Structure formats: structure tokens, C-alpha cells
Amino acid sequence: MTMETIHALLRERFGEAxxxxxPPETGDPWIGVKAExxxxxxRFLRDDPALKFDYLRLVSAVxxxxxxxxxxxxxxxxxxxxxxxxxDHEVTIAVDLPRDAARLASVAxxxxxxxxxxxxxxxxxxxxxxxxxDLRRILLPxxxxxxxxxxxxxxxxxxxxxxxx
Amino acid sequence: xxxxxxxxxxxxxxxxxxxxxxxxxxxxxxTYLNTIKSEGLxxxxxxVPLDAAINWARxxxxxxxxxxxxxxxxxxxxxxxxxxxxxxxxxxxxxxxPRQADLMIVAGTVTYKMMPRxxxxxxxxxxxxxxxxxxxxxxxxxxxxxxxxxxxxGIDRFIPVDVYVPGCPPRPEALIDALLxxxxxxxxxxxxxxxxxxxxxxxxxxxxx
Numbered sequence: 276m277t278m279e280t281i282h283a284l285l286r287e288r289f290g291e292a293x294x295x296x297x298p299p300e301t302g303d304p305w306i307g308v309k310a311e312x313x314x315x316x317x318r319f320l321r322d323d324p325a326l327k328f329d330y331l332r333l334v335s336a337v338x339x340x341x342x343x344x345x346x347x348x349x350x351x352x353x354x355x356x357x358x359x360x361x362x363d364h365e366v367t368i369a370v371d372l373p374r375d376a377a378r379l380a381s382v383a384x385x386x387x388x389x390x391x392x393x394x395x396x397x398x399x400x401x402x403x404x405x406x407x408x409d410l411r412r413i414l415l416p417x418x419x420x421x422x423x424x425x426x427x428x429x430x431x432x433x434x435x436x437x438x439x440x
Numbered sequence: 441x442x443x444x445x446x447x448x449x450x451x452x453x454x455x456x457x458x459x460x461x462x463x464x465x466x467x468x469x470x471t472y473l474n475t476i477k478s479e480g481l482x483x484x485x486x487x488v489p490l491d492a493a494i495n496w497a498r499x500x501x502x503x504x505x506x507x508x509x510x511x512x513x514x515x516x517x518x519x520x521x522x523x524x525x526x527x528x529x530x531x532x533x534x535x536x537x538p539r540q541a542d543l544m545i546v547a548g549t550v551t552y553k554m555m556p557r558x559x560x561x562x563x564x565x566x567x568x569x570x571x572x573x574x575x576x577x578x579x580x581x582x583x584x585x586x587x588x589x590x591x592x593x594g595i596d597r598f599i600p601v602d603v604y605v606p607g608c609p610p611r612p613e614a615l616i617d618a619l620l621x622x623x624x625x626x627x628x629x630x631x632x633x634x635x636x637x638x639x640x641x642x643x644x645x646x647x648x649x
Contacts, residue, residue: 415590416553423589430589434552437592 276364278304289316305367313370314380320357320366321385328357328366334392336400340426351377353402372402381407399424452476490632498568499626502531505541510548512575512609524612531619538564549577550592562599572618573601576608
């Protein structure tokens with residue numbers, strides 16, 4: 276099933292919560308989803324017999340700061356990459372979140388693999404996944420301040436006496 | 441080239457006398473030993489300054505710590521394996537505990553999170569101990585020097601480094617070269633003389649403890 280077909284399916288079921296096709300940015304296609312509908316869409320993608328997305332490839336995140344367009348600059352995206360071994364098709368779901376209050380439902384209850392991926396997205400980008408069973412930093416030390424892959428991140432001068440220059 | 445090369449020693453006794461002049465240079469002892477061996481004399485008794493004997497023992501059986509942090513460790517493993525075979529130089533016995541190791545090859549990117557652990561491992565090693573900074577990251581932060589928010593910009597800020605090995609990652613030959621450089625450095629040490637001939641409190645890194 277192509278991503279356009281999947282988009283039509285989702286649009287039919289979830290209506291306005293699903294973004295337009297084709298997506299505005301160029302590059303690999305993705306389906307935009309509103310944050311409120313995200314968890315329901317994810318569950319539908321996993322459980323629908325025609326879709327059967329049984330494999331979570333990746334949860335990643337994008338910081339749009341500095342990109343062209345005023346409204347796009349003030350958002351983060353949480354991106355879900357899914358694949359179906361049963362149907363041999365794939366889909367990419369992107370959810371736009373405000374930079375200052377990036378909160379999104381966790382899908383770790385649907386795909387256990389999302390657990391560590393979401394912890395990484397939280398660690399690096401500061402996206403808070405609500406309902407996550409164990410949302411701690413995964414790479415950086417627990418007492419780290421800030422989320423270093425955000426584009427407005429400022430490096431601290433030192434960390435526990437280790438200078439940064 | 442010093443004077444003795446103009447007038448090379450002929451007999452075993454002359455060779456031994458020449459060797460005693462500089463206890464740090466083992467090659468003269470080896471010449472002496474080879475000579476008396478070729479003459480069919482017994483080599484069961486050796487006369488060697490203690491400094492040279494200790495240096496020889498230390499340099500010939502450097503036990504590295506099994507310790508890899510990133511891609512450099514892959515090269516280090518290659519050096520330990522059959523193709524490059526670090527055991528040829530007596531340094532193939534990688535120890536799983538710092539308490540049995542003489543050499544820490546810091547192979548890979550040292551992050552802020554890892555630095556206290558690296559330091560602790562170094563402190564757990566018994567004297568005499570040596571450190572090799574392998575690869576650009578440990579030497580000075582490497583590719584993470586400017587924008588790496590989490591990488592220590594050179595481990596020599598926290599632990600003393602004996603040999604620096606540049607490269608990203610260094611070739612196995614470079615690591616072998618570094619080991620030979622370390623052996624040369626060990627051979628120049630005078631552990632006994634430093635231990636007993638120096639005034640109290642004048643200890644130096646690398647000396648006998």
C-alpha cells in the first residue's frame with residue numbers, strides 16, 4: 276500500500292486530524308497528524324487488518340527553528356516511522372508540537388520499541404511523552420541541563436569541572 | 441654515536457664494561473649476551489644493572505587494560521588479533537581489571553559522562569602505569585572539538601598521557617609504533633636510581649614506587 280493510499284484511509288477515518296496530501300515540505304513523504312489524535316491513529320495503524328503496522332522502526336524528532344516560514348520556525352516535530360512485515364509497506368507520521376510546550380502521547384504501550392526511542396527524543400529534544408512508563412534521559416547524565424539537539428541550545432561552560440573549550 | 445662506536449669492544453668483558461657505562465641502553469647487553477652465547481659460554485649468570493633489568497622487564501611485558509570506548513577500539517582489537525599481533529611485543533595480555541594492567545589505551549571518544557570512570561580506572565591501576573591517548577578524540581576532542589557538547593577536549597586535562605597517537609582512527613601500525621615509543625620511554629627510566637639517589641619527596645612519574 277502506498278503512503279498516499281494510507282493517507283486516504285486515515286483521512287476517511289480521522290478526518291481533519293490528518294494533514295493534507297501531499298505534505299508541504301519536499302523530500303520523503305509523511306502524513307501530518309494532530310497531537311490529540313496521534314495515539315488513536317497509531318493504534319489504528321497497528322491494529323487495522325489492512326494496515327497491520329507491526330514494526331516500529333524509529334521515533335525521531337525535528338527542530339524547525341531557522342527554517343523558512345514564520346509559523347514553521349516555532350515548532351518541533353515528533354516523527355514516527357512504521358513498517359509492516361505482514362503487508363510490506365511503510366508509513367511516516369509527523370506531529371507538530373509547539374516548541375515551548377512539546378507534549379505528546381507515548382506509543383510505548385503499542386510498540387515496546389518506542390520506549391527507548393522516546394527517551395532519546397526526550398533527552399535530545401525535550402519532547403515529553405505522556406504516559407511513557409519510564410521517561411528518563413537515556414544518553415546524557417541525569418543531572419544534565421537542557422536538551423542539546425535543540426537549535427537554541429547553549430553549551431554550558433563546564434560540566435562538573437570538565438571545561439567545554 | 442658515542443666514542444665506544446669508534447672503538448667497538450671485542451671481548452665479552454669489554455662488551456660488558458661498555459654496557460655498564462649506560463645502564464639505560466639494553467642493546468649493549470644483548471650484544472654481550474649474544475657474543476658469550478656464540479662463544480659457547482654459559483649464559484646462566486648475567487650481570488646487569490638493576491635499572492636496566494627492571495626496564496627490560498617492564499617494557500617487555502606491558503599488559504594493557506581491556507578498555508575500548510568507540511571506533512578506535514576496533515583498531516585496537518585488530519592490533520591484538522593475529523594479523524598485527526601485539527603479543528610479538530609482549531603487550532598482548534589484555535587484562536580485564538585495572539589492578540593487573542600497566543597500560544591504559546584510551547581508545548575512543550571520552551564523554552563527560554565517561555570521564556570520571558576513565559579517571560577511576562586510571563587510579564585503580566598499580567604503579568608503574570602508562571597511558572596512551574589513542575585517536576583524535578582523546579588527544580584533543582577530535583571532530584567533536586568545536587560543536588561536541590558532551591566530549592572531553594583531550595584526556596590529558598585529567599590524567600597524564602605518555603604517548604599520543606593521532607588518527608581517526610589510527611591505523612594498527614600507528615598503535616604498534618606508539619607501543620614501541622612507549623617501550624623506548626620505559627627504557628630511559630631509571631627506577632632504582634630515582635628511588636634511592638634522589639632526596640626525599642623528589643619522586644617522579646614513572647619511577648619505582
